[in-house]
Amino acid sequence: MGLNTSLAAANAATSAKQDLRAWLAMMEAAGEVTHVTGAEREREIGGIVDIFQRKIGNPLVLFDEIPGFPKGHRILANLLTSVRRINMTVGNSPDASEIDLVQHWRRYMKEAKTIAPVEVTSGPVMDNVATGQDIDLFRIPVPRWHEHDGGYYIGTGDMVIMRDPDTGWINYGAYRVQAHDKNVATVMCSKGKHGDMIQRKYHERGQPCPVAVVCGMHPALFMIAGLEIPHGKNEYDAAGGLIGEPVQVIRGPKTGLPIPAYAEIAFEGFIHPNDKIDEGPLGEWTGYYAGGLKKEPVIRVETMMYRNDPILLGAIPGIPPDDDSFYRGSYRSGAVWNQLEAAGVPEVKGVWSHAAGGSRLWLTVAIKQQYGGHAKQAGLIASQCHAGAYVNRFVVVVDDDIDPADMDKVVWAMCTRFDPREDMELLRGCWSSALDPMAYSERDPRNARVVIDACKPFGRRDTFPIVVRASEEVEALVRGKFGALLPK
Known part of the structure; x- marks a missing residue:
């Protein structure tokens, strides 16, 4: 050992980095905790957690005064379904972005x-x-x-x-x-x-x-x-x-x-x-x-x-997003990114494992295209590298003007840059699990998946219609004059 x-x-060693109660106090100070008293354990606690987990960014929920148990015997759930809380847990700025968090995990893995x-x-x-x-x-x-x-x-x-x-x-x-x-x-x-x-x-x-x-x-x-x-x-x-x-x-x-x-x-x-x-x-x-x-x-x-007044930690699996899927997704995104680069795929600009896919079923990879076939290469490798292969269903590759963590923009790229005749690969007999409801069978827990190239066609990049968006120059101008009125 x-x-x-x-x-x-x-x-x-200090308790601040190892004690759940110190972490909980930090979250309290940040306004990240909702307190619930009197909920019973058969239906109400689980039902409340289910509602909190339906939206990314909802606060932690701390249960106390649970009927039949002493006051102080608590349950803490909906832990890490928040980029802000994950950032605070690993020492990042609370306001760091999704891709900033992925970069944190990349550095952690590389430094080992x-x-x-x-x-x-x-x-x-x-x-x-x-x-x-x-x-x-x-x-x-x-x-x-x-x-x-x-x-x-x-x-x-x-x-x-x-x-x-x-x-x-x-x-x-x-x-x-x-x-x-x-x-x-x-x-x-x-x-x-x-x-x-x-x-x-x-x-x-x-x-x-x-x-x-x-x-x-x-x-x-x-x-x-x-x-x-x-x-x-x-x-x-x-x-x-x-x-x-x-x-x-x-x-x-x-x-x-x-x-x-x-x-x-x-x-x-x-x-x-x-x-x-x-x-x-x-x-x-x-x-x-x-x-x-x-x-x-x-x-x-x-x-x-157990400690006096113990706290049971609940990381409840269910319909994503949940604790199991969300924090693992940011780590897995970093792992896939590192493994793509290790396999020789150049100019990877971002990876995001979408929470709706339970951190595994949906991967989006952003690249700056360098050659014909670059997007397909990135997608196929992401779908089969160690961090991306298990229980995957979709890999979508987008250009570097698309934030892979912004699902609206990813879907827009799929709708406007993807040609079903040329840009989709169907892979059969891949690594999955009996927990995958679309696995072949319980005895044969493999699955099929698709790799989608939602990048601008490589041969038409220079003639592809330009995007309707203010230039960086115009955005800098209006933010300089009207920044206090504008959303971030």
């Missing part, structure tokens, strides 16, 4: 800065520690997030932590975790995900897989859980690089797994071979109940820890 246990490193975590002996997560008969996951007000869900999902905005038995590599991912009983939960990891691979290593040896689940943490740590950190790379190292300091962790008393010291809620236990129970359904990130009711691995909980 590469723990740095020096006292100096421990003292260097890592800071190893630091082990400490205690932390706020240890305010309350329960073992044996005292464990009760339902001490936390876990909601039924959607009315047709098959149960209560304590893990949506979460970190599921495991250790590779061969190398000691620590991995954490944002996998869905359903609470079934006081000390029983399930975890659902799609095939090929790192958590699934680590579980199988233990089970092939006939051994239980140690696991820890964190259900409330600083959103920067949560964001790393949902990103595609390469196999073998420690997410804690990546999180330290993102926040600029080592993440403080305590060791789980039963598993020895590292748990953030400033976590709100955490539990640990073991996944035994062939120990599965019915899990789901859960309304998922594509906006459908794809996947249904299935047998999934059981976590037998042996330790539960």
